[in-house]
Amino acid sequence: MEILYENLLLLDWRQVAMWVIGGVLIFLAIKKNMEPSLLLPIGFGAILVNLPLSGAVDQVYDGVTEPGIIDVLFNAGIANELFPLILFVGIGAMIDFTPLLSNPKLMIFGAAAQFGIFFTLCMATLLGFELPDAASIAIIGAADGPTSIFVANYFNTQFIGAVVVVAYSYMALVPIVQPPVIRLITSRKERRIRMEYASKPVSKTTKILFPIIITIIAGLVSPRSVSLIGFLMFGNLIRECGVLDSLSETAQKVLANLVTLFLGITVATKMQYDAFLTVETLMILCLGLVAFVFDTVGGVLIAKLFNLFLKKKINPMIGASGISAFPMSARVVNKMGLKEDNQNFLLMHAVGVNVSGQIASVIAGGLILSLFG
Amino acid sequence: MFLKFDVDAFLAILPQALLGWAGVFIVTIVVIFAIWLLNRVTGRKKDEKSGQ
Numbered sequence: 403m404e405i406l407y408e409n410l411l412l413l414d415w416r417q418v419a420m421w422v423i424g425g426v427l428i429f430l431a432i433k434k435n436m437e438p439s440l441l442l443p444i445g446f447g448a449i450l451v452n453l454p455l456s457g458a459v460d461q462v463y464d465g466v467t468e469p470g471i472i473d474v475l476f477n478a479g480i481a482n483e484l485f486p487l488i489l490f491v492g493i494g495a496m497i498d499f500t501p502l503l504s505n506p507k508l509m510i511f512g513a514a515a516q517f518g519i520f521f522t523l524c525m526a527t528l529l530g531f532e533l534p535d536a537a538s539i540a541i542i543g544a545a546d547g548p549t550s551i552f553v554a555n556y557f558n559t560q561f562i563g564a565v566v567v568v569a570y571s572y573m574a575l576v577p578i579v580q581p582p583v584i585r586l587i588t589s590r591k592e593r594r595i596r597m598e599y600a601s602k603p604v605s606k607t608t609k610i611l612f613p614i615i616i617t618i619i620a621g622l623v624s625p626r627s628v629s630l631i632g633f634l635m636f637g638n639l640i641r642e643c644g645v646l647d648s649l650s651e652t653a654q655k656v657l658a659n660l661v662t663l664f665l666g667i668t669v670a671t672k673m674q675y676d677a678f679l680t681v682e683t684l685m686i687l688c689l690g691l692v693a694f695v696f697d698t699v700g701g702v703l704i705a706k707l708f709n710l711f712l713k714k715k716i717n718p719m720i721g722a723s724g725i726s727a728f729p730m731s732a733r734v735v736n737k738m739g740l741k742e743d744n745q746n747f748l749l750m751h752a753v754g755v756n757v758s759g760q761i762a763s764v765i766a767g768g769l770i771l772s773l774f775g
Numbered sequence: 776m777f778l779k780f781d782v783d784a785f786l787a788i789l790p791q792a793l794l795g796w797a798g799v800f801i802v803t804i805v806v807i808f809a810i811w812l813l814n815r816v817t818g819r820k821k822d823e824k825s826g827q
Contacts, residue, residue, distance in 0.1 A: 506810035513803035520792040528785040536788070605817040608810075615809050623802050761806070762799055769798045773791055 412454035416675040423673075424448030427567075436574035439659070440547065440666045444567060447472065447670020459671055475668040480555055485665045486548035487633045492658025493548070493760075494637025495650045497728070499612060501754035502761075504602040508720075508751065510704065512758025515724025516766040517700025518543035522693040523770075529685060535559045537774045539686050542569045543693030544763035545576075545726040551669070552630055553767050556775060563672025564683040568690035573727045577734050579691070583698045584722050584738060592706070593742045595717040599750045609642040620765055626775055627768020634764060697725040701755070717748055723755040726763040732756040 427445030431438035450458045451472060459470035479485040502508060519540045526536035534557035541553040542565060550569040554562040572579060584593075613635035621628035641650045672678070701721030709715050719738055723731045732752035739748040 503810055503814070506807045506814075509803050509807050509810075510800070513799045516799050517796060520796045523792050523795075524785055524789055527788045528780055528782065530779055530781045530784075533784075533788070602814075604814070607817045608813045611813055611817075612810065615813065616806060619802065619805055619809060623798070758803075762803060765802050766795070766799050769795045769802075773795050773798075 409454050414454070414675065416679050417452040417454065419679060420452035420673065420675045421449050423678075424452070430571075430574070434574075437570050439662045440570045441574065443663060443666025444570070444670055444673070447667040448673045450667070451670050451674050459674065470671075472668060472671045475664060476671045479661075479664060480551060480668055483552055483555055483629070485661050485668065486551040486555075487629055489548045489658060489661045489665060490630065490633040491637040491640075492653045492655075492661065494613070494634040494639075495641045495653035496658070497638060497757055497760060498641075499609070499638065499757055500604050501750050502757045503604040503608055503612060505751075505754055508754040509758040509762070510708075511701050511721045511724040511755045512726075512760075512762035513724070513765075514704035514721060515697045515701030515726075515755075515759055516543065516762050518693040518695065518697030518725075519763075519766050519770070521696040521700075522689050525692055526689055529689075531682075531685075533774055535561055537770050538562065538565050539689050540693065541565070541767055541770060542572065542686075542690040543697050544767055545569070545573055545694065545697065545731075546760065546763045546767075547573065547665075549630065549726075549763055549767040551665070553770055556626075556771055560677060561682060561686055563669060563678055564686045566669045567673070568686050572690050572694045573730070576694070576725070576727045576730045579694050580698050580722055580725070580731065580734050581738055583695050584702060584719055584735075587699060587702050588706070588718050590742065592709075592718050593738065594746065595715050596743065596746050597717050597720070597748060597751050599747070601750070606642070606644065610639065613638040613642070616761065620768060624765070624768030624772045626771040627764065630767060631761075631764045634760075694725065698722045701725065701759075717746070717751070720748055720751045720755050723752040724759040724762065726756075726759040728756050728760050729753060731759070 424445040427441045430436045431442035455461055457470055458472045460473045461468050522543050523536055523540035526539045538554035538557045538559035541550050547570055551566055554565045617632050617635045620631040637653050640646045701724035702718045705716050705718035705721030719735045723735050725731050735752040736749040739746040
């Protein structure tokens, strides 16, 4: 009889708190449709690993370690950076870089919107985090899950669980986080600036050579990030080459879904109550918000700076799309433009900036690795 | 450890952070130039073909 309740006696209130957190993540995924493909597995995983003596994670019995499947998956897929990289192949295959290739100047806003990463790095350092932890927290500002996992794992930070959960949560919250910040730093007149979209044709050769050239440039500047940008661009090359349609489709759907499925639940191994329920997690939650806010500020202010010199003004809101969260950020900006003026269609410009942000965030991740790794 | 501001660490990291952000701009400008060049070269090829 004792065997039925002896494990129950080992239950810690903090484990119950983690069940609640897991439940909240599952609720947000299902009811609010917030990044459900990741928040749901992460939420369920948080419950799974916080059961007393959970067999899903490594446990030591009589001095002998019994491996748990989630830890096995973590070592096989995240500790060696495999899952985020494979996911990048799928993401690369999903992205159409045509709006960017037809107007490459937009890339500058992608670079500007990485400001939040470097600002947060300084803030995290000021708050007393060690440099590898501060860099891992700062990369939340990349607004890109695989990059966050890759960099946080590279620095072997103890906060990887919190970093990933916070990164995905704020990516889902982009429609709530960005609009008030944009409104705060732009005037109504600026938000009403119309931008004509004249689609310039982009040759197939350009689309094929683009991922190869980006890989070479990024690899030469930041060799540590070459696998990150390389896998993203490999996926895009599969998409654009025109002879690997079935592989492209597999990468976009089956491969990306499969890795996402395991990525979420595997990350949960770093959400065990003793490591997660700390003051530092709360600070990471605040710093993540700082990163997203200052990414937005960076993109918008650079667009406003450009407007001082340009005859044909840019709607500064498109600068906010330089945050990588694709394609949500572009949609948010387009919606805000239409709200101010129902004939102000900013979507294509915003998408161009948004895909630039995807590339710039990977470059920023690579530079973080090179500078502080 | 926390709620104690480490100003020295902040001042030490500030120039590196600025260098990092500047680095993103520099790489981006190189990429913009590469795309511009690519568009010109492939655009010219197209023009030549249509001229024939």
